[in-house]
Amino acid sequence: MLTLNYLPERILYRISKVHFTIKRANCDISNPVYIQDNSRNGTFVNGERVDMNKSRILQNDDVISLCHPMNKAFVFKDLCPNETMGLPKEITTTYYISRKLGSGACGLVRLVFDIRTCNQFAMKIVKKNLLSDTRVINRHKPSNSNDQEKVLNEANIMKSLSHPCVIKMHDIIDKPDSVYMVLEFMKGGDLLNRIVSNKNLNEQISKLFFFQMCHAVKYLHDKGISHRDLKPDNVLLESSNEETLLKVSDFGLSKLVQNDSVMKTLCGTPLYVAPEVLITGGRGAYTKKVDIWSLGVVLFTCLSGTLPFSDDYGSPVSEQIKHGRFRFNHPSWRKVSQRATALIKEILIVDPKKRPTIDDVLKSSWLKDNEMLRKAKALMKLEVMDIAEDEENFLQPPKKRARR
Known part of the structure; x- marks a missing residue:
């Protein structure tokens, strides 16, 4: 009006x-x-x-x-319901606040538009006073100490990141009660909904998605960053197309670590968390290998539409994970190649020292797939040299041993 x-x-x-x-x-x-x-x-x-x-x-x-x-x-005069109530002026003068996209333990996510450019973003609102109620447990500090440092951890990490398969931060506004993070908006929803809506993903699509996730994890690990909460909910898709770019998101449980250092905070989603985290109850030492375990669980879920570990399987899920007990019982596994199941077995190893690194995973025989690599190159918009190095590692035939 x-x-x-x-x-x-x-x-x-x-x-x-x-x-x-x-x-x-x-x-x-x-x-x-x-x-x-x-x-x-x-x-x-x-x-x-x-x-x-x-x-x-x-x-x-x-x-x-x-x-x-x-x-x-x-x-x-806008006569529609006002969605800006309670938001700081720095937000409302720059962004139009639209519908709710989702919610989590620390806050919610809304669709927002830059008023001047009309570009769409996802704004994650993290309530600082809710931190003590989340699943993130730090037994070495009082629950109410350094709340601002904790809540800004995700923002500080994401501001420094630039990779086609990692969500990019556009803006951040820090206020006494909340932190507002303006992120890329991914129209395709999350990987969990894609799996649920399709019951499971075929092997070629699972491979394409897994390859992109591995590249994101390699980028993070090379920078000394462990995600620590990898799960389908935190993998976002660019479009509703079957073959689409994906980006790893939600670094709320991440932590910058130096080389050879360990993380001692019990965190992660129970169904995807690595056994060493559960075994030590967060009081022990564990490394970036926790992300490799989570990748294996995500791959299992993509291919079958089921979880490798669940309370529905008779014994407590924590005991299944601690002992690495899982089976390929679902009928969907009949259509999955032995190379895929072999890779899952190699990843879901209880002893982190025997578990492969992200570089090892990327060199697996299952990912030696010319067609998948071409599609990934196009989606990720990698430079020719970037993909060429991968192809050389993946596709070069093994050298024959010299006879003695």
Whole structure:
């Protein structure tokens, strides 16, 4: 709704026949209202010019001026429910707050739009006062110590990352009660929903997704970062296409570690957590090999649509994980190659010292697949040299041993 202000007659001749247009996408009240300039002499919102034939988002009480910032003609009134209540001004003056995308232990995720560029993002709101209620347990510090350091851990890590398979942070606003992280918006949802909606993924798609996840983990490990909460929920898909780019997300349980150091915080999602974490109850020492274990569980879930470890299998899930007891009983395994099941067996080894590194996993025979590599190269937009090195490692035939 627009309310009209009086304009002097002397400027009316400068106004175009269709000076600007206003519309709401798909007439959906959860979508923002856009104003597009169609004039020769300019349209202004709150004194800022809208580029010709470009759009920006209108918010409640925005002032629209014609031809000059001082020629205030309209005030926009948004009669839809207000989603900005309680949010800091730094957020509401930059972003239009749209629908809820999801929620987690520390807060929720909302779809937001940059008001000036109209680009979409996902804004993760982490409530600092909820940290003590999460599953992240640190037995070496009081539960209420260094809350700000804990909650900013994810943000500080993500700001420094740049990889096609790792979610990129666009903006961060730190306030006394919450941290607001503005991240890439992935329209394809998460991997868990993709698996559930399809019951399971065929082997070629599972391989394509697994390869991308491994590249993300290698990038993190090479930088001394362990994710520590790898699961299908934290793997986001770029589109609804069957073959799509994926990105590893949610670094709330990550920690920067130096070479040869260990992590002593009990964390991770129980169904995907490595046995050494459960065995020590978080009081022992464990390394980045916990991510390798989680990758194995995710691969198992992709291929079969089931979990390797579950309370539904008769014994407590923690005992199954500690002893590495799992089976390929589901009928879907009849269509899966022996190379795939062999890789899972190699990964889900209880002793982390015997568990492969991420480099070992990437060199597995199951990933020696020309077609998959070409598709991954296109999706990840890797440089020729990046993929060439992988192909050389994967596809070069083994050298014959010299006879003695």
